[in-house]
Amino acid sequence: xxxxxxxxxxxxxxxxxxxxxxxxxxxxxxxxxxxxxxxxxxxxxxxxxxxxxxxxxxxxxxxxxxxxxxxxxxxxxxxxxxxxxxxxxxxxxxxxxxxxxxxxxxxxxxxxxxxxxxxxxxx
Amino acid sequence: xxxxxxxxxxxxxxxxxxxxxxxxxxxxxxxxxxxxxxxxxxxxxxxxxxxxxxxxxxxxxxxxxxxxxxxxxxxxxxxxxxxxxxxxxxxxxxxxxxxxxxxxxxxxxxxxxxxxxxxxxxxxxxxxxxxxxxxxxxxxxxxxxxxxxxxxxxxxxxxxxxxxxxxxxxxxxxxxx
Numbered sequence: 565x566x567x568x569x570x571x572x573x574x575x576x577x578x579x580x581x582x583x584x585x586x587x588x589x590x591x592x593x594x595x596x597x598x599x600x601x602x603x604x605x606x607x608x609x610x611x612x613x614x615x616x617x618x619x620x621x622x623x624x625x626x627x628x629x630x631x632x633x634x635x636x637x638x639x640x641x642x643x644x645x646x647x648x649x650x651x652x653x654x655x656x657x658x659x660x661x662x663x664x665x666x667x668x669x670x671x672x673x674x675x676x677x678x679x680x681x682x683x684x685x686x687x
Numbered sequence: 688x689x690x691x692x693x694x695x696x697x698x699x700x701x702x703x704x705x706x707x708x709x710x711x712x713x714x715x716x717x718x719x720x721x722x723x724x725x726x727x728x729x730x731x732x733x734x735x736x737x738x739x740x741x742x743x744x745x746x747x748x749x750x751x752x753x754x755x756x757x758x759x760x761x762x763x764x765x766x767x768x769x770x771x772x773x774x775x776x777x778x779x780x781x782x783x784x785x786x787x788x789x790x791x792x793x794x795x796x797x798x799x800x801x802x803x804x805x806x807x808x809x810x811x812x813x814x815x816x817x818x819x820x821x822x823x824x825x826x827x828x829x830x831x832x833x834x835x836x837x838x839x840x841x842x843x844x845x846x847x848x849x850x851x852x853x854x855x856x857x858x859x860x861x862x863x864x
Contacts, residue, residue, distance in 0.1 A: 572823070575783040575799040579735070582785055622805070622821055649809020650821065669813075670806045671731040 565685070568596045570604040570631065571620040571647070576670075580618060580647055583677045590685065600624055601631025608635070613642045616685050618668075621648035621655070629655075629662060636663045645684055647672075724843045727810035728856060731803065732849065736782040743848035746855040748772035753797065754834055755804035755826045759812045761819030764861040766836045767808040769800065771854035773828065776800050778850045797826045811858055836861070 567584060571577045577597050584593060596611060598604040602625045604617070617635070621628040632644050645666040646659055656667050666684040668677060725742070732740045753776045759765035771779070773796070777788030780799035784791060791799075801824035812821050839859035846855045 573798055573802040573805070574795060575780065575802050578784050622823060624823060649806045649812075651809060651813035652819075654818070670809060671727070671735040673730075673734040 565590045565592070565616070566594045566596070566614040567685075568598065568604060568607055568614040568617045569619075570598045570601065570617065570623070570628065572599050572623040573620070574599075576620065576647075580677075583674060584681065586674065587678050587682055587685075589682055601626030601628060601634065604631050605634055608640070608642075613640055615643070617642055617644045618647050619644065621646055621650045629658060632659070632662045632664055643685070645681075723810075723814060724807075724845045724856065724858060727807055728845050728847060730810075731806050732779075732847075735806070736779060738779065738782050738849050740847045740849045743846045743853050746770065746846045746853045748853060750774060751828060751830045752776075752832065753800045753826055753828050754832055755800045755824050756834075756836070757804050757808035757824045758822040759808060759815065759819050760822070761815060762817050763815070764839070765811060765815065765819075765842075766839060766859040766861075767804055767811055768834055768836070768857045768859065769804040769807065769854070770832075770834070770856075771800065772852050775849060775852035775854055778852075779803060793828075797828075801826045807856055 569577045598607045600623045619628040644664050647668045649670040651669040732738045750772045752772045755769045780796040781788030783799045804824045838861040842860045843858045
């Protein structure tokens with residue numbers, strides 16, 4: 565499975581990548597990384613759509629929600645989930661309205677992350 | 688000179704010019720707020736990074752430290768201030784990058800510390816009513832830094848210890864003008 569991780573924090577991209585590597589059902593995992601929505605769009609333009617996009621919300625240049633809207637505006641239907649420190653319901657609603665499929669709030673435990681991702685991605 | 692009575696035990700200062708009515712947010716200054724902060728710290732450090740923390744009585748690092756600040760803007764302005772010595776910052780960064788902290792460059796350590804403040808800020812933001820926005824973190828390194836966010840007062844503070852080193856997290860509030 566090809567998963568694009570978009571987060572301005574390299575440390576957080578590492579954590580997400582590590583958590584993904586521990587989900588057995590994902591099969592052979594290939595991850596891409598981008599530090600903003602702008603870089604995420606560029607990654608997809610260059611590499612094609614991944615199977616899933618995991619994106620932070622607050623990032624410089626282009627936020628996660630702007631990135632999602634840009635993707636959907638291009639007609640891209642790739643499954644999209646937020647992995648973010650944002651937790652307010654209005655933002656979850658905004659994300660869903662924009663076309664996000666799931667929302668993981670930081671801080672998360674390994675078990676929580678796996679449960680949400682496994683449910684959203686695998687099933 | 689900042690009056691010593693306004694210094695928190697972490698060295699984060701309240702603005703001496705703050706009006707008394709900034710304290711009119713009782714639910715934010717009560718024990719539950721402090722308990723929420725402690726819970727957020729433990730969820731982040733232990734649940735996410737696998738680092739054990741315990742409460743500590745004093746933040747007095749004897750080396751250079753990193754300070755990360757995130758601001759939460761809304762009807763009330765908030766700031767979350769994380770302070771920790773560089774040696775502990777490297778431990779935290781090592782846990783996040785899954786490597787020895789000593790192998791990491793300054794940029795990666797700064798990135799990790801900023802992300803910790805961002806996560807704690809997100810927890811605080813989630814507890815605040817109304818529309819708010821969370822800033823990107825800013826990180827500063829120095830020795831014996833005195834951190835002040837003008838117009839704020841300390842709403843809650845957690846002083847912890849991890850790997851024999853102290854750290855502190857303060858939540859500051861400032862009323863809307």
